[in-house]
Amino acid sequence: MTSASxxxxxxxxxxxxxxxxxxRSIPEMVLDAVxxxxxxxxxxxxxxxxxxxxxxxxxxxxxxxxxxxxxxVGAVMKPETRIAxxxxxxxxxxxxxxxxxxxxxxxxxxxxxPSMSDFYELTKWALDPIFLQSLxxxxxxxxxxxxxxxxxxxxxxxxxxxxLAACRLADASGDGKSPGSTEILQSALVTxxxxxxxxxxLADGACACVLRRGDDxxxxxxxxxxxxxxxxxxxxxxxxxxLTESAGLERAAARAYADAGIKQPEDEIDVAEPSVAxxxxxxxxxxxxxxxxxxxxxxxxxxxxxxxxxxxxxSRLTAAAEYLRRNNDLRAVAHGSWGPAGQGQAMxxxxxxxx
Amino acid sequence: MIxxxxxxxxxxxAAGKSGSTYLRALQEEQRILGSRxxxxxxxxxxARSFCPTCGDAELQTVEIGPGGVLLAWTERPDKGIxxxxxxxxxxxxxxxxxxxSSDVLSTGMRVQARFGDASDENPExxxxxxxxxxxxx
Numbered sequence: 141m142t143s144a145s146x147x148x149x150x151x152x153x154x155x156x157x158x159x160x161x162x163x164r165s166i167p168e169m170v171l172d173a174v175x176x177x178x179x180x181x182x183x184x185x186x187x188x189x190x191x192x193x194x195x196x197x198x199x200x201x202x203x204x205x206x207x208x209x210x211x212x213v214g215a216v217m218k219p220e221t222r223i224a225x226x227x228x229x230x231x232x233x234x235x236x237x238x239x240x241x242x243x244x245x246x247x248x249x250x251x252x253x254p255s256m257s258d259f260y261e262l263t264k265w266a267l268d269p270i271f272l273q274s275l276x277x278x279x280x281x282x283x284x285x286x287x288x289x290x291x292x293x294x295x296x297x298x299x300x301x302x303x304l305a306a307c308r309l310a311d312a313s314g315d316g317k318s319p320g321s322t323e324i325l326q327s328a329l330v331t332x333x334x335x336x337x338x339x340x341x342l343a344d345g346a347c348a349c350v351l352r353r354g355d356d357x358x359x360x361x362x363x364x365x366x367x368x369x370x371x372x373x374x375x376x377x378x379x380x381x382x383l384t385e386s387a388g389l390e391r392a393a394a395r396a397y398a399d400a401g402i403k404q405p406e407d408e409i410d411v412a413e414p415s416v417a418x419x420x421x422x423x424x425x426x427x428x429x430x431x432x433x434x435x436x437x438x439x440x441x442x443x444x445x446x447x448x449x450x451x452x453x454x455s456r457l458t459a460a461a462e463y464l465r466r467n468n469d470l471r472a473v474a475h476g477s478w479g480p481a482g483q484g485q486a487m488x489x490x491x492x493x494x495x
Numbered sequence: 496m497i498x499x500x501x502x503x504x505x506x507x508x509a510a511g512k513s514g515s516t517y518l519r520a521l522q523e524e525q526r527i528l529g530s531r532x533x534x535x536x537x538x539x540x541x542a543r544s545f546c547p548t549c550g551d552a553e554l555q556t557v558e559i560g561p562g563g564v565l566l567a568w569t570e571r572p573d574k575g576i577x578x579x580x581x582x583x584x585x586x587x588x589x590x591x592x593x594x595x596s597s598d599v600l601s602t603g604m605r606v607q608a609r610f611g612d613a614s615d616e617n618p619e620x621x622x623x624x625x626x627x628x629x630x631x632x
Contacts, residue, residue, distance in 0.1 A: 163497075201502060269508040270518070271541055274619050277590060281577050284569030285590070289579070292567060292602035331571045332597070375547050379540060379579055379588030383567065 147354025148235045149363040150490070151245075152181025153458035157345025158446025161255040166200065166346075170251050171212040173346035177247070181350040185214035188350070189243035194223045194230035194250035194450050198265050201256060213249045213348075226250075226415070227347060227454025228476030228486040232369045234351050235488075244353045251346035252450040259342055259449065267480065268376070282378060282480040283339075284331030287420040289383040291333050298333045299325070301419035305338045305444065308416070312441025338419040343446030347455045354493070364464050368400025368489030371476075378481055388485040389428035389475070396473070397430075400489035406432035409489075410469035413438060413456035415477045417447050425475060429487065439463065452476060453486055464492050516556060517542040522618040525610040527561060529585050530554035537586035559585040561608035562628060570597045580606055580625050592624030599627055 154176025156162070156169050164172075178184060191213050195205040202208065206222035213220070223230040227250025234246035263279040291297040302321040310318035319327070319337055327337040354365055372395070374388035375381050393405070402408050412435050414425040422438075425431065438444075440459065443452055453476020460472035469492065476486040510518055513530065520526045530539045532546035532554055540559055545552040560582035568578035578593040578600075593600065594609055605628035613620035 201500065269506070270510045270514045270619070272590065274617065275577065275590065275592060276574055277577055281569060281571065281574070284571070285567050285577065285579055288569050288602075289567035329572060331569045333569075377539075377547070377587065378590060379581075380547060383579070 146239045146241065147493070148238045148351055148366045149354045149493075150366060150457070150461045151350040151352045152177050152179075152183065153347070153349035153461060154180050155345060155347040155451075155455060155458065158343030158448050159345065160341065160343055160446070162253065162344035166251060166253055167209055167212045169253070169344065170209045170249060170346045170348075173251070173348045174213055174247070174249060177348040177350060183245070183350060187245055188214055188218065188247045189245050190219040190221075190234075190237060191215040191247045191249065192221045192223060192230045192234040192237070194225065194227040194248075194454065195252065196224050196450055198262050199252055199254065199257075199259070199449065209249065209251065213247060219243075225450075225484055226476035226478040226486060227451050228415075228457055228474060228488060229371055229453070229478075229484070231349065231351065231366070231454055231457055231488065232371055232486060235366050235369055238351060238353050246351050247348060248351060248454065249346065249348040250451045250454040252448050253344040254342045254449060255344050263480075279480050280331055283418045284334055285378070286383045286481045287334050287418065288332060290420055290423070297420070301338055301423075302335070304422050305419040308419075308422075308438055308441045308444035309337065310441070311438060312445035334418055334420075340417045340443035340447035343448050345446065345448035345451050345455070347448075347451045347458060349454065349458055349461070363493055364461050365491050365493045366488055367491045367493075368396035368398075368402065368487070370395030370397075370399060370488075371484070371486035374483050374485070376483070381481070383481060386424045386428040386482055386485065388482065389425065389477075389487070392485040392487045393429040396487040396489050400491070402471075402489065405430040407434060409435045409471055409473050411436045411439065411460060411463050411472040412475070413442060413460040413463075413472065414475040415452045415456055416442050416444075417452070417477070421477070421482065424482070429473065429475065450478070453478075457488055457490070460490050464490055468492070511544055513542040513544040513554075513556070518618040521610075521621040522613055525621065526558050527582060527608060527622065528556050529559040529582070531557050538584055540582055540585040540587050540589045557584065559583065563606055563625070565593070565600065565602060565604050565606050565625070567602060568593050568597070568600055576600070578606075578625065591622065594624045594626040604628075
C-alpha cells in the first residue's frame with residue numbers, strides 16, 4: 141500500500157440506473173453518469189488528469205470494453221487504466237495514483253449492462269476451463285454452495301436471510317413496503333437454499349466519481365476523504381476456501397482499517413454500504429468486517445435496489461459519500477465483492493474531514 | 496433499436512502437465528488424482544501444477560478418493576445438483592455433480608465417485624459425479 145500521507149478526497153459523484161433494462165447504448169449510459177459526476181464536482185473534462193474505468197469484456201460482448209467508453213469518460217489523449225474487477229477496486233487504484241503523486245484528479249467510472257445477455261451464463265467463462273466449465277457451473281451455483289455451507293449447521297439461517305432481504309427490499313423501495321419473510325421464503329427457488337427474493341435483482345447502470353488530492357490549504361473546509369484502502373483475492377479453487385467465512389474480506393478490511401487508523405471497527409464506523417448480492421452475504425460481511433449493531437447498514441437497501449455487477453462496489457462508495465455529505469456522521473465503509481463466492485474483496489473507509 | 500448478436504468461437508484450452516495427468520487418470524484408470532505439497536504438508540484436490548499457498552511447483556501426484564464427504568450441495572431447478580466434496584486423503588475439496596435425488600442428501604454424508612466412458616474430446620466426463628455411499632449389508 142502506498143503512503144497515506146497524501147489525503148484523497150471524493151469531489152463528486154453520479155450514476156445512471158440501476159434500471160432493470162436500460163435501452164440506451166453503453167456509451168450513452170456512461171456519458172450520463174460522467175456528466176452528472178462532473179456537474180456534482182463542479183468540474184469539466186479539462187480538470188481531470190487521468191481516468192480509471194472498470195468493465196468486463198465478456199459481460200459487454202466485446203473485447204476491450206473500456207475502448208467503447210474512452211470518449212465519454214474524457215480519456216482521449218489522457219492516461220486511462222482499465223480494471224476488470226469491481227468498480228471499488230478502480231477507485232482504490234485511482235486513490236493510489238493520487239497518493240503516489242502521479243495525478244491530482246482522477247475520474248473513476250464503472251459500467252455493466254447484464255440485460256444484454258444471460259449474465260450468469262456469462263460468468264461460466266470466468267471459471268477454470270479444465271475442471272469447472274464442463275460442469276455448467278456459474279456464479280449463481282457458487283452463491284448457492286456458499287449459502288448451503290453456511291446453513292448446514294445453522295437451522296435458522298434461511299429464515300434469518302429472508303428477514304434480512306425483507307428489510308433491504310423495504311429500504312430500497314422508498315415507501316417502506318416489501319414482501320414479508322413468508323412471501324420471500326415462498327418465492328421461486330433459484331438454487332437451494334436461495335429463493336428469488338433473497339437475491340438482489342440484476343440491473344443495468346453506470347456510476348462515476350472524481351477523486352482528487354485532499355485540500356489542506358483551506359482550513360475549515362469540509363471534505364469527504366478516502367482514509368483507508370484495502371483489497372484482497374482469495375484462492376481461485378473454491379474448494380481451497382472455507383466458504384462459511386470470508387477470509388478475503390477479513391484481510392481487505394484489516395488493511396483498510398490499519399490504513400485509516402481504525403482500531404475498534406465495531407465502535408468506529410457509523411454507516412456501512414456492503415455489496416450484498418445474496419442475503420447470506422450480509423452476515424458474512426458483518427462477521428468478517430467486524431461490524432456491530434452500532435453501525436447502520438445499507439440505509440437505502442444497498443444492492444437490493446438493483447445489483448449492477450462491476451458497478452456495485454463503486455455505487456456503494458458513492459452511496460456512503462452521499463450519506464456522509466447529508467449527515468454529520470464521521471465515518472463510513474464501502475465494500476466491493478466480485479468473482480465466484482466473493483473471491484475478490486475490497487473495502488474503503490470514508491471520513492468527513494475538516495482539515 | 497436493438498441489434499441481435501452472438502459470439503461462437505471454438506477454443507483449445509491446454510490442460511497443462513498436471514491437468515493432463517489428472518484427465519488421463521480419470522479416463523484410462525478411473526482414478527482421481529491430487530497433489531501433495533510437502534512444504535505446506537497438505538494434499539490439494541484436484542491435481543495442480545503448483546501450490547496456490549506457497550508457490551512450490553515440485554508437487555507429488557497422489558491418488559485421492561474415490562470416496563469422500565459431502566461438505567455442501569445446491570440444487571438448481573434447471574441444472575441438477577452441484578456439490579463440494581472433500582475426497583478421502585485430500586485437504587481441499589472439489590466441486591462436481593451430485594447424482595441422485597436431493598431428498599437423501601445431507602451435509603457430512605459419505606459419497607462415492609461414479610465413473611463412465613468418455614470421448615477423447617471430453618475426458619473430464621469420465622467422472623460422472625458423486626453418489627451417496629451405499630452401506631454394506
